[in-house]
Amino acid sequence: MTCTVSSDRKATMIAALAGGWVADAASLGLHWLYDSQRIHEVGGASPEFLPPKADYFKGGFGYFAHEGKQAGDISHYGAATGVLTDSLLAHNGTLDIRDYQRRFRAFFGPGGRWQGYIDNPTRGTLDNLNTIEQKAIEQALSATAVKLTEKQKRVLVQKVLPYTRRLSGEQLADPVRKAISLTYQEPEIQEAGVHLAETIDHHLLPESGADDMQLPAISKLPPLVASYYGSNNLLKVTEAAVRVTNHNDEAVAWAKCAARLLDHLFRGNPMSVALDAGTAEAPAPENLNKARTGSVLDAPGAGDVYGRTCYLHEAMPVIFHILSHASSYTEAVRANIQCGGDSCGRAWIIGPALAALYGVGGERGIPLSWLARLTDAPAIIADVESLVENRRRA
Template identity: 85%
Template sequence: MNHESKSADNSRIINALAGGWVADAASLGLHWLYDSQRILEVGGQSPEFLPPKADYFKGGFGYFAHEGKQPGDVSHYGAATGVITDSLLASEGALDIRDYQRRFRAFFGPGGRWQGYIDNPTRVTLDNLNTIEHNAIEQARSTTTTELTDKQKRLLVQKVMPYTRYLSGDQLAEPVRKAINLTYQEKKIQDAGVHLAETIDRHLLPESGADDMQLPAVSKLPPLVASYCGQSNLMAVTEAAVRVTNHNDEAVAWARCAARLLDHLLQGEPMSAALDAASQEAPDPQSLSNARSGSSLDAPGAGDTYGRTCYLGEAMPVIFHILSHANSFTEAVRANIHCGGDSCGRAWIIGPAMAAQHGVGGEHGIPLSWLARTTDAPAILADIEALVNQTWAPKEQNHEQPGCPAH
């Protein structure tokens, strides 16, 4: 690939990733208002970037979930996309499941940075990660043959846990032994600690997700697809990432569909061809074909036909309808909001897809003013550029001090 071609591809991918953030932020004010008529009353023909207000939900069916958020903020979908982006950046564009799980728990769990709505897959995933870790510790303790006091066993677990959250396999033995040596110089105790660490490591499962087939399974895919665009292992990586939060076969199937769609668009293929390719991965391709039919854009009608909720079997046909009929980024985002329901979740496929086709600016691309209205846009765009252009920062070091208890 020549330099100009590579540069054009990178620009397209950067535009696409920016499109997800902008579309999510634009949709937040009326997210989970299911009444299209009420949405029209509140937002008119320009319903984007409204401040989240409970008053909007009076007189129409919906669920107000974003108290305290401001215009330009993103939903919990965007927050989760930020987590996987951070993990990909720290791992030089590669999916590191252990790192992703650790960051997910640190961000959304107790004491984490996220303040806002927590969806079902996130709640269950956090519970599962704690249970998986607890079971791994019990398995390690029960198979330790060295005679240790209860205090020694407890301290050894505390010493090894920071390392099992950051390291795996052959990386564990040396730092674990050094950490234990600060308190116990006896080789047998150090050996027991290494056994604990390696056993815990083997039992930390990568499939930590909820048995759930909702939009969080696909909303985090754009940065992952960007990192693996055009690669033969994209489908395998997609499944591995999805099962971290959504351990469900149907969710994985829809995620493969969404990833295939984005992969083709990020490589510059026409929308129609990308939709065709993606449909082959779908668990219900007929619904997607039906949604693409017709000559006009009618997002509220698509919502009436297929559903407006978070479930992928409802959301994906609506997404395909909008992508098949919208002629610009603005038109697609507004149609998605007017449809109602889980507009923020759908935005994470619609936004990147339309931005990959139409870019930034001009009559059809992401409006520059919308980019500027998105909260933390400079930092978000810097991370997108670093991920796509592969300008990695120095790898993070384990900041937890050797010998410190696990937190």
């Protein structure tokens, strides 16, 4: 059943989701430059939307990963968020794990549309999806009652895989049978192929993620939370989605922290309430509480204390520090870039959180000029609007 959402809340949600895309693109030029002094030398007080250049990384420690990207482009974090967004849109805002896995594999795998950096969780997930599929094939072949030659087994596997990779359950039988009939007219071989497809389908696992506790576990959450905020199932679907790419208990715990934080902001609660709610789910709440103390925004200092790398136990306190102290979207995004390290990964919580509070435009919201600099902004915003408009409860 479609959930009724007020026009004001829809506007907030659209701004929040747009805030993730803009913050990601704004951070790309200096992403994974760890030296805050070098960042200041290159970007000054306005380090956003710089074109990615290897020269920026000379004289400071970092890793240049975005050769060929332009100012306004999104990172691999944004690309993965787009995959989950597409899956949610295809299912009226409902998480469908198999569809999400298929889209992730098709987008980032061989022959996919993504051109750019592939992080460790993505690489591990692609490997795991292949391994899970191969084990399912072996289990299916061992359970086939019809006696088949080795050649027939190979042909049947080749016939059924295109369908098990995009269809499930009752959708499989007819197209698989028709595909096999092009080569084998014998009914028993056709039925063996259908059984093979259905058995493979049954043995594909939802937990396909790498054993990894880095930022890709939480960076894709904003569209999911936008579809399920206020729902009793939010944390359940959060865990299910995270384990597609990060099959790790600590990653799931931090993801629940981030999801609960966004959940409260998307519902219109104050930042302090949202931070408290997120902290209650965190595996290391003491660091989050400590990061919120003080009266001065000092993102580089927070990076010195907690770390700047992709690991969630480093990133989340830095995120909480910035959210606790920034007074505008612009200030928060710039502080995140100036902290250094995995600024694009952190941007996917910082951007939506501040945009949920301050919206678009004005002194504190997403600058309209920044929104205009986002590559493919019209298409991205159209998808965001569709997701919010069609939001359904789990």
